[in-house]
Amino acid sequence: MTFTQFLQQLLNGLSIGSVYAIFALGYTLVFSILGVINFAHGAVFTLGAYFTYTLMGGVFSFNGLLANASVPVELPFALALIMGALLAGLMGVLIERVAFRPLRKRGADPLLSLVSSLGIAIMIPNLIQYLVGAEIYTFPASAYGGLPAAINFGTIENPVPVRSTQVVIFAVSVVILVILTYLIGYTRFGKALRAVAEDATTASLLGINTDRYILLTFFLSGFLGGVAGTLVGSSVSIAGPYFGLAFGLKGLAVIVLGGLGSIPGAVVAGLVIGLAEAFVPSQYSGYKDAVAFAILFIVLLVRPRGLFGRTLLQKV
């Protein structure tokens, strides 16, 4: 491999890795506050992509209930991304209300919310398929505005071209990560969130409205999922209603590697898995998708709590 190729793989890996990180954080936020995995997260990812596509004036094809439909707006990418992600966040809230809250109020076994979120996970892609068909939708070519197709990271003599989509993805992800870090680490909102995550009972005794914070967490989680979905959908394509499934499952590998409930873990693990995938030799490219899951297995074998996870004690 030449140095140029190496650099390209590296940047590709970081780019997709940063999206994995953002997406995985959606899982992490919910897990750290409720101790459960929201299996519907992949569905929110998918919805985010579809929402943004629609908001950018995308048209749906002839299959499905909403054949040939489109919304009479055509927003620029940045705006559509934000709005799409906001809508995804609202979906996250809806999911919390429907699939998680009733079980929590009942004091049910946490494993049950897993099952109900699985129900949502299977419902949404099929609903999407029913409404708009299973076609592949690509974002308009000039989605990102006037950027050139590739950006040169090297010099004129030794060019290292990287697709501008990768750069945009990475840039957006970094921005989001910075904002999130600030939000969680330095604001009152973040402090309250961490308090609820640490000990919900005490937090509510201290006057923190735990229900509201759980709701906000799901909103945030959905927002992140929507951003990730839009980034992937816009840079590659929306490969049908199930394109969030594989991503959703890989996100699980990310949080296992990073350690369930660990925010820095999700970021580091996301980048690691992104890089691992990028460096799969091209003759084995078909196996790329299995890399994340192989990593998951190895982690379970060798160090179940992942990179940054804490060993949780069982109550006796």
Added chain:
Amino acid sequence: MNEAITETVAEPAQTDETVILKVNQVSRRFGGLVAVNNVSFSVQEGEIFGLIGPNGAGKTTLFNVITGLIPASSGNLIYKGENITRRSPHRIASKGIARTFQNIRLFGNLTALENVMIARHVHGRAGILSGVFGLPAARNEERATQQRALELLNLVGLGNRADENARNFAYGDQRRVEIARALALDPTLLLLDEPAAGMNSNEKADLSQFIRELRHRFNLTIVLIEHHVPLVMGLCDRIAVLDFGLLIALGDPAKVQNDPGVIEAYLGAE
């Protein structure tokens, strides 16, 4: 603060053959908190040994360490001469240590009989295939298991309710089922965690008598955690007192009752 006892100076002479359980400088830390702090004592074969102390003193944690549910941070445990410190709970159970739980942990959706039968697991040998096909050896074993379980339920006075789901029993009865279940293990050492909780004084007296009978009938050594001091004083041969994870007194009831440190610990708590 009370002085911790680190030597067993006041204990009567013990030979190793008669010591069933030796707790040797056992500590258990949770992050910064020390729940059990360098506790040492020995339990003689056949004695009824009491473990008392104010709430949060570390008594249940010590039970959990002994039975392997929680690993000791340091120190070791010798049971019948064997080091059981890092063993898993089911291994320890199979060696003859049975327990009840402070918060009663019965298998709620199974019947009382099934609850007790389950504790016979280690004494069973029938494999899945012979069980499923109903081979004679398996059927006989199943019959024997049922028989034994019913006997134990009768012993605690609940034989007539063997087929009811455990969760439907009243609190006190659940305790009794739990004891029957623990006995089903055919243990040598029985650990009872607050067996008298929620009982009135008549019931407590009955329980005392019952525990004495158990010791006699099954050749048991019994360690019990208990809050109710009079019960403990009347029942136990020797008592260990924990406070904030430290062992602050050890000896027969009279000695412990008059120990100033113990009085202070309890007056302070109550």
Added chain:
Amino acid sequence: MAEFFATYGFLIVSMVLAAVLALSLYVPLMAGQLSLASPGFYALGGYITAVMSTKMLTYDSETFPIPFVLLEMLVAGLACGVLALIVGIPALRLRGIYLALATIAFVEIVRVLALNLEITGGAIGIFGIPQPFNTQIEYLWVAGPLLLITMLFVYRLERIRAGRAFLAIREDELAADAMGIDPTTNKVLAFTMGAILAGVVGALSAHFINTWNARQGTFDASIALLAFVLIGGSRTFLGPVVGGMALTALPEILRTLSGAGSLPAWLGEFMKDGRFIIFGVLLVIGTVFLPHGFIGPNLFSGSRGRKESRPLP
């Protein structure tokens, strides 16, 4: 009669196979383990059959010999059993959620391997799998006994020492441990039994469906199975059987009825494409409204024959 079987043969056998698959989820559930791995073992079993029957076994008769089918089912069962140990042991040492994650990963890895390996025919899969029977309904000769044997096995399992250990773990793993039951060994056992069942069903299904590819046995399928067990009721082993059969048959029945004009057309169309939407909805409603949920308590209550618990005279 013959016409009925010709039309509905496929459906009937599908129902029977779905029931066995649902039981393959039920067995780990008896030990409190939520395993989403059945589709992976199902896919593997199917591939073993597909490869063995198209590339390895030769035969003279017109139809594929039934003993060969049974052989394939045996091989599939063994292979899945071994693989279950490899997948299960690392995962079952840990908390319940890790098994769900490990099994999801397992299904995905199988899917990717199936798509890429030459022996599995890549994305196209394997076609033209030989048929041991001339009509679909005749598969009942193998599927029927398979279901009955499995049902009998699970029924007995609940009443013997080994099954009680599973239930104890499901009820309270820590207490079970303290009563002498090794949680990991028993969980692995339950998981492995489920895997073997799923693999055997897969092996038979490959013949039944005639082709096999990476679209058999997916994440969606895991969730559908969950719905079978949940809706059928997890009070006894009959629940998954009923659930599997009912949820397989219902969409077809509704579709037929709507085709015949008894029901609005859109409902029929919806049943065809939207069955998974319904499964999803059922899962959500089921977990939210069932009084005690289904994984924890309430897998058992009075409906079992209590009389067997009475001591023999």
